[in-house]
Amino acid sequence: MVSHQRVGVFVDAENVRYNGGYQMRYDILRRFAAREGGALQRLNTYLAFDSERAREDFEYQKKSRAYQQMVRDFGWKVTVKHVRRYTDENGNVSTKANADLDMAVDAMLQAGKLDQVILVTGDGDFLQVVAALQNTGCRVELVGFKNVSRQLQQAVDAFWSGYLIPDLLPVSYEPRNEWGKAGSxxxxxxxxxxxxxxxxxxxxxxxxxxxxxxxxxxxxxxxxxxxxxxxxxxxxxxxxxxxxxxxxxxxxxxxxxxxxxxxxxxxxxxxxxxxxx
The missing domain is CATH 2.40.50.140 (Nucleic acid-binding proteins)
Structure with a gap:
């Protein structure tokens, strides 16, 4: 089936990672986004990278770079968000690599050239972004795993649980799993x-x-x-x-x-x- 629909996918990778989507497969997500034969106009993901840790942990640096390259090999544009550290008045250190603003701005700037937007996140902060995209005429779908904002699910045109999409999230203890076949x-x-x-x-x-x-x-x-x-x-x-x-x-x-x-x-x-x- 061939469609003239222009599709954009925007992945809040850190939100997905910490809410059940660790090891999500970008190749499968791409296939899901193209399931109606539309043109994949934008494939954007926002990945965190801890530069300070990378200077001291070569293995972390190596794996992070390899992962970024693998995602790029699947045709995704990777925006690297560098982890920032903050110290409160009690001396407690917290880290943050928030991609919300970048992702929201990119989605809005591209909206005029898209017919469908798929947001991969569970963050309720995207509620206004969803409304704004829909007001431009875009159909907005949502893919999420755990802790997906109830309001966000209700605001989008369709919500898909990432757990239910075949092979999107591998079954860790079944590395050769053939989804849907007897024994799988x-x-x-x-x-x-x-x-x-x-x-x-x-x-x-x-x-x-x-x-x-x-x-x-x-x-x-x-x-x-x-x-x-x-x-x-x-x-x-x-x-x-x-x-x-x-x-x-x-x-x-x-x-x-x-x-x-x-x-x-x-x-x-x-x-x-x-x-x-």
Missing amino acids: CVRGVCTKWFPEKGYGFLRFMNQISSTLWVTDPRDFDSPYTSVFCHANEIAEDVSEDMLMNRETILEFYLNESDQKDNGLVANNVRLAFGVNR
Whole structure:
């Protein structure tokens, strides 16, 4: 599918890193941004770098430079934000590498040449930026992990949990994970649960697609897959109330069903992320 839509992506890397998105894959994020065939006009990320630490820690310097280069190799513009240290009146030292202003200004300056903006952050300080971008005619989407501002989620045109996007956040203990295939580990949500029967159904995004709005797995165009789940497979710390809350994100293994051809069942279902309060 080819689209004339011009897309810009702006990543608040430090916010993502400290809120569940450590090891987020920029190549997958790029594919997600281009899922409707639009032209990726801007791909901006804002990475922190501690110059003082780098002078004393060669390994840190080496890894940081290598990471920056890897991100650039995926076609991203990297803006390096140098860490600053502040000492309060009690002698306590704090560090800061805030990219909010840079990211907001860049997004606004580019808005006139974009049709869609994807913000990757959870910071509620971007509320006014979202409104301003929408007032220029841009569609604004949000990708976030933990601690995503509730107001920000409600202000954007679409919010996507980074946990649910296939392979965006690797499963650390499954380095060769083949998302969506039998034997793989995926993340999804519970769509139906029958407490009196002791089973229900989970749903996961099987592929990055232009039809993510088709959430019914029974629809031929849907990129989602439904999975049967027995109560015995649910971890003890996952309550029925949590299961029936769509904001609860579950991590589970897929296995082929013995009862249904081409069907899948969920095993070892555990909590990936609980509900934002």
